[in-house]
Amino acid sequence: MQTAFPAPYLTPEALTTFIRTALAEDVGDGDHSSLAAIPATAYNRAHLLVKAEGVLAGVALAQLIFKEVAPALQVNVLLEDGARVRHGDKAFTVEGPARSILTAERLVLNCMQRMSGIATHTAHLTSLLAGTKARLLDTRKTTPNFRICEKWAVLIGGGVNHRYGLFDMIMLKDNHVDYAGGIAQAVQATHAYLQNTGRHLPIVVETRTLGEVQQALDAGGIDRIMLDNMSPEQLREAVALVAGRLPLEASGGITEQTIAEVAATGVDFISVGALTHSAGSLDLSLKAY
Template structure:
């Protein structure tokens, strides 16, 4: 089965498949529900029907609506869910995201997983949109990283897309990034690149190669070796970044990385780099406040 949603289609994100999302939801429900939602089973009649609405108690960018629809469906296909706002919408306190109607026990069983996902995803989308706004007037594009919550990466990277960012590699399997430890263990920039090229030839794989550099001398070594797709410029101050971009001169795409914040990102973008990766998009984002209330 192919990609599932609008964002997959426009962003070429092969990880966002129906199978992957359903697998995530089922795993999360097993963790939360176990052998039964005994609070609901004990207190609510099995045939009771009710409704609830998902309320916004914060401001930002909404994310996770499409996922919420899948969660409700997985818990109980007979639940009737009406989305009133879409992923990517700007939201404010008092907005109603969706309504759900059906078996009360099912609504309560789905409640926490829906909220946990949507609050976290909306926080990430909001942070991403904010940092993206600081790149206006430059060519730089905002990247996420692998600094994600274990078993929640699919949602966190999806949220970055919704906020207007770009997914970097999804995992260790779909792109080669030779970072400082790889370079040091391999014996240097040239050795790391040449070993990687030999590995790809030997195994018949076609994967993009990115090399991390820490100094202008390492940038020059990467240029002299070639056979790569992108050069990462790690923890370089803006003046050094600008010099590195001029040295590379468009031969390979460039990525600035390392400790970049909302206070420094505009200056980094102005150096002419193609991409800026920010781990804080997924590892240091505050969730938005949402709630599901009966009405």
């Protein structure tokens, strides 16, 4: 069972803002279909029906959405976030004002289907790392204004969140290095910036060659080296070169077919943008009963 709010970005304020913005987009000045067809006094119930095999995600969020739409809605959770599910399972029931159930339905499904798809894909790729020390990371390749849900889904699926945004980590990527004039210059400027601004942020340096790996080691004062688009042979050489002095992250073009080989090289982390930008959705439905 997953902790309901397992990451610092999952604050009540952030979740409330997300839900209210999403409802404003969907509901506008009113759910006129429900207002027109359903009596204001109608009281009904529905259940969340799973229609495919995978990992369930978004249950805790669904509870918040129903509460935001109408505090009178009562949710009975049958399956928690992180549960392995199959066709025919019921994740929860909800009962209360019928209009409110219908108003909340699409946002609940949009979030849960997408989150469950990401959690399912994350769990699958994580299983391919068995027997190695590598841990699976997500990236910032997320849907604008939906990152909070996508990152959360990665955690539910057993992955690890990379930086949440541009504000919580210094990542000196290839363009930063090139614009700064080299790795040494970029790292030196970063240290000065952090000192001048009083910030304490982890520093990750992206490298493209073994020569750049050595430059990152020589620069010092960093927290992780990213190995970008390196072959398994290059990754093994980088692992040997670094010799445990810093964590290593493999990144770039890693797929379901190659991830096990990458993990076997001895890297500490593997970041995969496809966790969020290419994962499908799990088929779910909210059905009256």
